[in-house]
Amino acid sequence: MTARAKWVAIILIAVVALGATAAIGVYAWVQYQARQHAPSTVPTAPAAGWARGDRIVFRNTAAGAGYGFVGSVPLDDPKGARALTSVPCDRVAATTRDFSCLQTVRGITPTYTGTIFDNAGRMLLTWPLPGVPSRTRFSPDGSLVATTAFITGDTYASVGFSTETAIRSTKDGSSFGNLEDWTLLIDGAVNREPDRNFWGITFRDDNTFYATAGLLTTGRTFLVKGDLAARTLTAIADTVECPSLSPDGTRIAFKRVTSGVGPTVHWTPAVLDLATGKVDVLRIERRNVDDQIAWLDDTTLLYGLANSTPGDSDVWQLKTDGRSAPAVFLAHAWSPTIVHADGSSHG
């Protein structure tokens, strides 16, 4: 091949490869613009009507205007028109007054933040997250907020999978630190395994909470009970991930690995009775549930599942009796919290 032929060949290859990329990009951009400017595929209501009465607060994933924004629907009419705010969040939790919003801040390089907004959309508190947001929950009176984020953006790192789970005061923003720095007790002994990770907090009150402790070297996970004042985490059950305390405080819903490891892992919703330690794995749900479950009421679970549209998901409901099949509760939604006008809320 002559030098000239080589140059012709490389220029041709570059033009075809980059041209095809540009064509795909332009097509995707046109599609995206069309979707963004299209009216929402679900009925929506003005933002003024949002956050009233007994409600479900969630991230709206219906295509069209308002995609990704936090919204609410009346608890007694989940299929009704959605009142949408103009705040985009990847993950959201809510109290009667405020909501916690974990965001990917798009830019030429993305950063990640946690923010507390009041229902009028005023920013009360904001802090940086070390990577892609995962979970957020409030304590029952809203004075504490918990967040879990993946530690990302570190291509050289040999740390592997890593999470940061922390609790903050919503009054002054002060942090109680990454749970990794707290004392972990398993079978009464202080655990010092290096590859510990924590995720998915659920609060009982302003001092007691539950979370997942994962020992990645051995692949074991534990349900831990946290004591904020003592800064201790005590393992009370194993093979429990992403706990969620029921409104009556007697049971914990969680996801349990029922088959596979690594990329083939399969999680099934399960419920633990705190008094007896009895676990019911709800195998009637056959799909892989990778979410922190929420409670609709004391006998019904809610969780998100991706649907066939990329970036879209539905919230499903499942009775804890293990007999009724799961059903769609709120289509095109993610990260639900049940908020009661009387002040209580539960995820």
Add this chain to the structure above:
Amino acid sequence: MYISFSNKPKQPDGSHDGTESAPRRPAGLRTVSSTVVGFGIVSMLTDISSESVTAVLPIYITSGLGLSLIAYGFLDGVYQGVSALVRIAGGYTSDRLDQPKWVAFTGYAIAAVARIGLLFAAGFGAILAVISADRIGKGIRTAPRDAVITAASRPDNLGTSFGVHRTLDNIGAAIGPLLAFFILLLIPNGYLTVFAASLAFALIGVAVLGLFVPNVRPRQAAAHAAVAGGGPDAAAAPVPRPTFDWSVITAGPMRRVLAAAGILGLLTIGDGFVYLVLQARSNFAAQWFPLLYVGTNVAFLLFAIPLGRLSDRVGRARVFVFGHLGLLAAYVTAALPVTGAAATLLCLVFLGAFYAATDGVLAALAAQLTTPATHGTGIAAAQTVVALSRFVAAVGFGILWTVLGRETSMFVVAGLLAIAIPLIALLLRPFLSATGQRQVS
């Protein structure tokens, strides 16, 4: 034994019989072979390709696919190990076949072809397949690539050559994420466009390699050179085949270098931990945490050529060993109770300088101490020792971290490193200042 071999840019149509000994010329950017620059561009294009996918992966898995990252992180460590082991095989194969370019080409091609899968079967399985192909391809290609760079350089500008290559490589690593995030800024769900761009750059990289980088054959050239010493028409003489000799790697100076790299690797805990220590104490570092590695990258690419040139002048072993002072400084800066942007940025500069003084320079050092017939394996052995010892260091530091707490364990490692650097300098003293201009025999 070190046999000089040159592939000077001005040679017509890149022929590289390499029978003449390298003329004395000032070491510098302009004197680096076109093959080195060509391979640097291949690496740059490939890094744009792989880093653009890597950068969007966490967001894609969570918001595009609605999954958590647990499974991805679980496998990442496994692949790092596979890559380190495949690397030796890649180096050895390239030496045995005496075809470094085409062994490297295979590694690049595997990674490029796997990307086609991303366009049609975007999902977790496809992502994992692409990552494994990427890691295996990277394992295969790294040592033969460095063998080509060695063969295309003169003994007195080997460090500069690797510096130029690593600079281009890191420019690609910096452009990749920016390109990917720019696409996502314009098209928030434009993952398919990112994957298409990644494929495009990978293909162009493979094409540049196939068309423009000459197939240097170190062993054949060495044989020619050996015969050429006997007479002017030696190229026509039958070529004796120098045999592959493991003892070049397992004995003599290489054994010391591998030991030195391994011991220092055991004290190299990984940037991730350094960033976590910074993040825990500095608001600036916490806010910019996802981007700290970009800062290290930029420092790396700025220092790669100057430190490569320095290694040509004062000795590669010297720059490699004392480059760890950069790592030591980074540990101390991270652990000192100083907050604020300046401390964080300084720490990243130290880390980048450490990589610039050790990454390409170690390859140059390994090349300098092996024969043309064993360059690939020798370089691969050094890089594998570094990768495995750093993996052990990361695990060990994790244990230390939970027992002693983060700052204390950082100071412990810094203290050990401060003791190790002079001892390693002592171990490597016989060839600390060897620059390759001297004929090692």
